[in-house]
Amino acid sequence: MKKYLQIISDSYSGYWQYLKNEILLQNDWDNYFYGLILISLIVWGLELIFPWRKDQAIFRKDFWLDTFYMFFNFFLLNLIILIALSNTAITLFDELLKSIHLSITDIQLFDTNILPKPIGLFIFFLISDFIQWNTHRLLHRIPFLWNFHKVHHSVKQMGFSAHLRYHWMEPVVYKSILYIPIAIIGDYKAQDVALVHFFALIIGHINHANLGWDYGILKYILNNPKMHIWHHAKKMPPSVRYGINFGLTLSIWDYLFKTSYIPEDGKNIELGFEGDETFPKDFISQEMYPINLKFKKNESP
Template sequence: MHKYFTIFKDSYYGYFNYLWSEITTFHWENYFYGLIVVSLLVWGLEILFPWRKNQKIFRKDFWLDTFYMFFNFFLLNLIVLIFLSNATAQLFNDFLGLINLQLSDFQIVNLNALPYGLGLLVFFLVTDFVQWNTHILLHRVPFLWNFHKLHHSVTEMGFAAHLRYHWMEPIVYKSILYIPLAIIGGFDVEAVAIVHFSALTIGHLNHANLGWDYGILKYIFNNPKMHIWHHVKELPENTEYGINYGISLSVWDYIFNTHHVPYDGRDIELGFEDDHEFPLEFTDQIIYPVKKKRSKSA
């Protein structure tokens, strides 16, 4: 237990120092100011090239979603994710030790040994494919769907809706991604930052009030015209669990036939069945899955 208390203490102390450093210093891979810059740029594109002309600049839930952006990207890590991530890694390593294995025994390729561009591409493809599959789980598993409903409670799309999600989601994503990343080996901080900001920018654009599909590149990259159908309230027939699951890439949806863009979806109704019962306030939204579970068992 002393080992895990040390992990707890070091996790919070280390992350607090990291966060303070991010706020007080500026460097190109700075996640704090990077989030602000990317958000302002995509918001500027929304203002200059609005797809839904009648949608207000400060749309419905704009400030709530902005709060979610900073809460999920920074405060959430400080509150829970860093310790859970470090503790999970230690638990997994302890388990492997019981059977005389190490995490490095699972590694089949070292990305740092590959040419830089190729290693970066493999890292991006693996992480995006695992996240695409995880996203499907969030829709297909009722327990997980109750958490994911928060993201689908958005009824007016805008860039900040990208990071409107329940704190449980990154725990699921990171837990499932842990083994695949171990298999392909570690990657340097600079490369991780490139993938991070690429995914952040694509995600912001996907949720923005923009009518873009990138032409022929729509078969590779997720885009606003495709992703809005992921949020459609009334799903098409034979798609009980959802459509267009792509995170950064759309290619997985085209390969596995989960794509659906029947027409220009600019004015389609967004949400999910019975979304009128979903709470409107932050605190109520966070505890919604627990209350939902209790009401079912009552």
């Protein structure tokens, strides 16, 4: 136990130092703090220059709530829980492997680090995006997880910062499912995958932005605003039970596995989910929603 408490303590102090260096511009080019700000300002600028819904306010509904979510989830959430949780989980998994006389290298299917870096990172990107596509489907399919994912789907007007409105449990689920598949193809440092993360961040921001883009023929490969807005549609087709258009960065998985759905121009469709009229409107209440819901169910006769 003392060992794991030390891991948690070191994780907090290490990440705090990292975040401080980010803000003070003491890190290298892969600066996620100012990278997030720069990408957000650029995509917001594109919204203002090329608005899809021209009557949507510059500071749309919940703009400031989503902006807070954006910084909280991208930085403070890591400081509060994710880094410590990830480091502890990695250590536990490594020790589990040692108990059966194995190591990460023993279970690697192949090591992408022996490939030229662009090819290795492309494989990393494809595998991680496919796993996250499947994880996203689980968030819609499993009621327990859907109650957390409702936070993201409570967005009523789309804008770039809606991309990072999500409950803190979501990255726990994503990272837990993603860790082992990524571990068995190679060991990647944060700097190595910075380009992948920045690319995913840009596409995610654009997908949620007030932009009417679909990239032409590339819409069958890249997720886009005209496709993703249907994922947030309040009214789903009768044939769909668990959702549509689950792609994060790539749309190709939805086309391959028949979960794509773009029946018409979705510019002015109603967003949300059934029953969202009673969903909490503020950050704390939204974060507590799944817990409060569980208590209410337990208290019901």
